[in-house]
Amino acid sequence: MNNRTAEPPKNFIRQIIDQDLADGKNDGKVLTRFPPEPNGYLHIGHAKSICLNFGIARDYRGLCNLRFDDTNPDKESQEYIDAIQKDIRWLGFEWSTLCFASDYFEQLYQYAVQLIESGKAFVCSLDSEEIRRQRGTLTEPGQDSPYRNRTVKENLDLFQRMRSGEFQEGEHVLRARIDMASANINMRDPVLYRIKHTAHPRTQNAWCIYPMYDYTHCLSDALEAITHSLCTLEFEDHRPLYDWVLDTLQTPNHPQQIEFARLALDYTITSKRKLGLLVQEGHVDGWDDPRMPTLSGMRRRGIPPEAIRDFCDRIGITKKDALIEMSVLENCIRETLDPCASRIMCVLKPLKVVIENYPEDQEEMLEVGNHPKDPDMGRRSVPFSRTLYIESDDFLEDPPGKFFRLAPGREVRLRYAYNITCMDVIKNEAGEVTELHCRYDPESGGAAGRKKKVKGVIHWVSARHAVDAEVRLYDRLFNIPDPGSSPELAASLNPDSLEILQDCKIEPAAQALALEDRVQFERQGYFCLDREHTQKEHPVFNRIVTLRDSWQKLEKKT
Numbered sequence: 020m021n022n023r024t025a026e027p028p029k030n031f032i033r034q035i036i037d038q039d040l041a042d043g044k045n046d047g048k049v050l051t052r053f054p055p056e057p058n059g060y061l062h063i064g065h066a067k068s069i070c071l072n073f074g075i076a077r078d079y080r081g082l083c084n085l086r087f088d089d090t091n092p093d094k095e096s097q098e099y100i101d102a103i104q105k106d107i108r109w110l111g112f113e114w115s116t117l118c119f120a121s122d123y124f125e126q127l128y129q130y131a132v133q134l135i136e137s138g139k140a141f142v143c144s145l146d147s148e149e150i151r152r153q154r155g156t157l158t159e160p161g162q163d164s165p166y167r168n169r170t171v172k173e174n175l176d177l178f179q180r181m182r183s184g185e186f187q188e189g190e191h192v193l194r195a196r197i198d199m200a201s202a203n204i205n206m207r208d209p210v211l212y213r214i215k216h217t218a219h220p221r222t223q224n225a226w227c228i229y230p231m232y233d234y235t236h237c238l239s240d241a242l243e244a245i246t247h248s249l250c251t252l253e254f255e256d257h258r259p260l261y262d263w264v265l266d267t268l269q270t271p272n273h274p275q276q277i278e279f280a281r282l283a284l285d286y287t288i289t290s291k292r293k294l295g296l297l298v299q300e301g302h303v304d305g306w307d308d309p310r311m312p313t314l315s316g317m318r319r320r321g322i323p324p325e326a327i328r329d330f331c332d333r334i335g336i337t338k339k340d341a342l343i344e345m346s347v348l349e350n351c352i353r354e355t356l357d358p359c360a361s362r363i364m365c366v367l368k369p370l371k372v373v374i375e376n377y378p379e380d381q382e383e384m385l386e387v388g389n390h391p392k393d394p395d396m397g398r399r400s401v402p403f404s405r406t407l408y409i410e411s412d413d414f415l416e417d418p419p420g421k422f423f424r425l426a427p428g429r430e431v432r433l434r435y436a437y438n439i440t441c442m443d444v445i446k447n448e449a450g451e452v453t454e455l456h457c458r459y460d461p462e463s464g465g466a467a468g469r470k471k472k473v474k475g476v477i478h479w480v481s482a483r484h485a486v487d488a489e490v491r492l493y494d495r496l497f498n499i500p501d502p503g504s505s506p507e508l509a510a511s512l513n514p515d516s517l518e519i520l521q522d523c524k525i526e527p528a529a530q531a532l533a534l535e536d537r538v539q540f541e542r543q544g545y546f547c548l549d550r551e552h553t554q555k556e557h558p559v560f561n562r563i564v565t566l567r568d569s570w571q572k573l574e575k576k577t
């Protein structure tokens with residue numbers, strides 16, 4: 020588990036725990052759990068819950084379990100079980116005990132038998148449509164099922180036969196016997212078990228009845244002696260049922276359910292199901308597409324896990340839903356990367372520059388620091404020669420007033436090197452600029468040269484020494500702030516969320532980069548190697564984040 024020195028902010032859940040400890044509750048123990056359903060990959064919303072649950076365990080010297088809520092075999096798989104574990108560890112946390120709700124299937128069954136024996140559950144033979152119709156509405160009470168008064172004996176017999184596979188799916192369900200007139204619809208005889216003739220990733224064909232979430236979750240918490248069961252706000256209305264099950268069964272432990280607001284981030288979605296649709300429909304390159312808000316996507320993009328933890332700390336834990344701006348996450352990423360990312364020069368859209376007065380057979384190795392503020396990050400040699408590449412955007416033939424970069428007759432500084440003046444512009448038949456002929460000032464090298472005031476400083480790469488690379492620039496996946504609420508998910512995808520530049524030129528230091536290195540391409544942003552494309556001769560880089568928040572400026576313009 021990651022160590023930290025700063026005192027974490029005291030959110031309302033930590034205040035409740037402090038009070039519980041002061042009151043001597045739970046024998047002074049704190050035990051939380053993170054309970055994902057293995058029906059997809061974890062996303063940034065889950066990171067909030069992970070940081071909360073594991074963070075509390077860490078700070079209170081408690082424990083946090085990882086529990087797979089694997090009660091719906093139709094949608095769950097081993098692939099997801101494995102991916103979820105990998106992502107939690109990557110985020111920097113380790114669980115105390117790895118648990119599966121399916122490990123409790125026999126105990127849950129025995130508890131259900133107890134409910135039947137005490138007249139608190141019955142086998143209902145209405146189909147799901149009828150059950151829904153008879154449930155009533157927010158303003159009208161529901162109707163009692165005609166099967167509600169089956170005898171205990173009959174219920175036990177039917178439930179046993181449900182388990183042994185005598186019935187088809189939908190023929191019977193087991194329901195709690197609570198109150199069809201309750202103001203809380205969740206308390207109107209909720210379904211506890213349904214028949215499903217589906218093999219389970221772990222129990223295979225041992226079971227053909229599966230417990231429902233509301234019944235499973237509270238009992239799993241109780242069986243693991245969880246003290247504080249933290250979940251998102253939509254479960255507030257389920258809390259009476261959570262408590263009913265545990266009170267009725269008089270379980271030895273009765274965890275306290277506490278709800279907090281889900282994380283919603285603008286311009287993206289936080290729902291496994293919807294993210295899964297993007298994958299299935301081929302809108303993205305898998306769950307780990309670098310544009311995805313999944314932990315695996317963010318890992319591939321190069322986002323450091325520290326930045327995600329910092330983000331979760333900063334947004335805090337509250338009871339009020341809010342849409343958080345993506346720029347908050349991006350700022351956390353920049354702040355994490357700035358002190359530790361080496362600087363390197365990369366030309367994304369190259370324009371050739373020939374320095375007429377620099378001898379053809381000459382080259383220099385310029386010694387430069389890897390980080391402007393941190394000499395401990397070392398130095399490297401950057402080769403300089405007669406033919407260079409600069410960024411096409413750094414040259415304009417007919418520049419507007421405030422353009423301080425290269426233009427005909429203008430002088431500009433090549434970072435770490437010399438000042439050059441543009442003498443001649445070479446064009447192709449189509450009239451496009453293909454090459455610039457410049458002259459350099461041999462006196463402008465090094466510290467002495469820097470004294471001479473030139474307004475623009477641009478980056479460059481020596482042509483002869485350059486590493487050819489592909490660079491992928493990512494933008495927001497959606498072009499509306501709240502795509503989750505849109506019925507047509509695909510229609511709100513940002514068509515420009517991926518730009519592939521295939522002809523980029525990087526200084527030779529790029530060859531020494533390892534997969535986990537994150538660097539700043541000067542003036543361009545933070546980048547890392549893509550894990551899926553590892554050939555040395557033609558590396559592929561992902562842009563993690565730009566240097567500044569250009570999106571808001573853009574939005575204001577349009």
Ligand code: ATP
Nearest residue numbers: 054055056064065067068250251281282289290291
């Ligand atoms: P999804 O709709 O993406 O499947 P879920 O809530 O159904 O989300 P689970 O796998 O059941 O996903 O979630 C595991 C835990 O993560 C739960 O405790 C859940 O409340 C929490 N969680 C999921 N999404 C968010 C979110 N956006 N913000 C905070 N916590 C979340």
Ligand code: MG
Nearest residue numbers: 056058291292
């Ligand atoms: Mg879910």
